[in-house]
Amino acid sequence: MSDAPLPENTSYDDAVRELQDILQQMQSSELGIDALTSKLQRASTLLDFCQQRLTKTEAEVQAVLKRLGLEDAE
Known part of the structure; x- marks a missing residue:
């Protein structure tokens, strides 16, 4: 893929997979x-x-x- 903007329906998992592919290409x-x-x-x-x-x-x-009153439960 190019440096094109990401489509609106891009998922976090898709982006991570593409990053992993790029990293693998760079490492090899x-x-x-x-x-x-x-x-x-x-x-x-x-x-x-x-x-x-x-x-x-x-x-x-x-x-x-916060809505559940658990904001300090980090």
């Missing part, structure tokens, strides 16, 4: 220098997406815990 030296740059840009996009999803999920969990 399958990539030339031009492809490496492209893959690094794509990995950055995927990492940003994953971080946003994790942050959103954490906020949702904290909101539920």
Whole structure:
């Protein structure tokens, strides 16, 4: 895949799988220098997406815990 924006229906698991594929390609030296740059840009996009999803999920969990009166139960 390229450095294209992620489709709206991209799941966290799909992004992690793609990141794992990129890492495997980098570790096995399958990539030339031009492809490496492209893959690094794509990995950055995927990492940003994953971080946003994790942050959103954490906020949702904290909101539920607060609503249940369990916000200190970390």
